[in-house]
Amino acid sequence: MTYRATAPQDGRQDSTTSALAAERRRLINLAYRMLGSLAEAEDVVQETYARWYAMPARQREAVTSPGGWLTKVAGRICLDVLRSARTRRERYVGEWVPEPLPAHAEWPAGGADGGAADPADRVTLDESVGMAFLVVLESMTPAERVAFVLHDVFRYPFGEVADIVGRTPAACRQLAASARRRIAASRPPLPSPAQRAGVVRDFKRAWQAADISALIGLLDPDATAVGDGGGLVTALPHPIEGAERIARFFADRTLPGRLALHECTVNGQPGLAAHLDGAVVSVYAFDIADGRIRRIWAVLNPEKLRPWRTE
Structure with missing residues (x-):
């Protein structure tokens, strides 16, 4: 082989x-x-x-x-x-929620050239690690996910994929095709990076101002917000659905003086990171389509924020 x-x-x-x-x-x-x-x-x-x-x-x-x-x-x-x-x-x-990754230039430890020990410096950030993409991968069967990642993302021939997955090349081809349909069904045309960054920036400003009307205007009517605390910190126990409910949730949680909200790159796309006394305590990833936010993923689990910290 x-x-x-x-x-x-x-x-x-x-x-x-x-x-x-x-x-x-x-x-x-x-x-x-x-x-x-x-x-x-x-x-x-x-x-x-x-x-x-x-x-x-x-x-x-x-x-x-x-x-x-x-x-x-x-x-x-x-x-x-x-x-x-x-x-x-x-x-x-x-x-x-999948573990978020910072952009190379935003690694607290300085990135690959700065001698960072964290393996995050070896992950190439592109569309295949976008939070929305990873969430769809989570909905796949294990065999679908492995076959799709190996073939469609890393371009391994199905003969090699079959040897890893333990199925025939034809079966692996069907697995990848099924995974591809899941991806296509969940992904509307992506806005430009500048458009996505603008929406995230507007969301940050509206949140800081506790402006419910502005927040609602930035959210898709059927938007969903998900929080991941892993039982280690307080987070949303269940997803919040609907623009108004999400807007009120964020508006009711005004940022204390010591908490600073910064624009950043999360898994290769515009996002936000909340810093408390200089340490990252939460990271926010967004799925944006047609100029509005469809999904928000808030990661507060400190074990998943290791790449964002200097320790």
């Missing part, structure tokens, strides 16, 4: 080690899109490398494409994690 990863051809240990290290960024990108959690993606990649080094040296030397082996193992671990995730989501306190 031919994998996309580049592997050493001369079999020397130093080149193999270098090739393995080079795969880490791609594996983090792959696992984050499959799982919607940077912490879980990091665990998957760590387990993948642990399995590699647990093999006898002779068995490792027999692997002609270390990168391909890592991809196959990481994909299968992600599939197992997704299969168990539904039970864990049922036990999760409140609503579960």
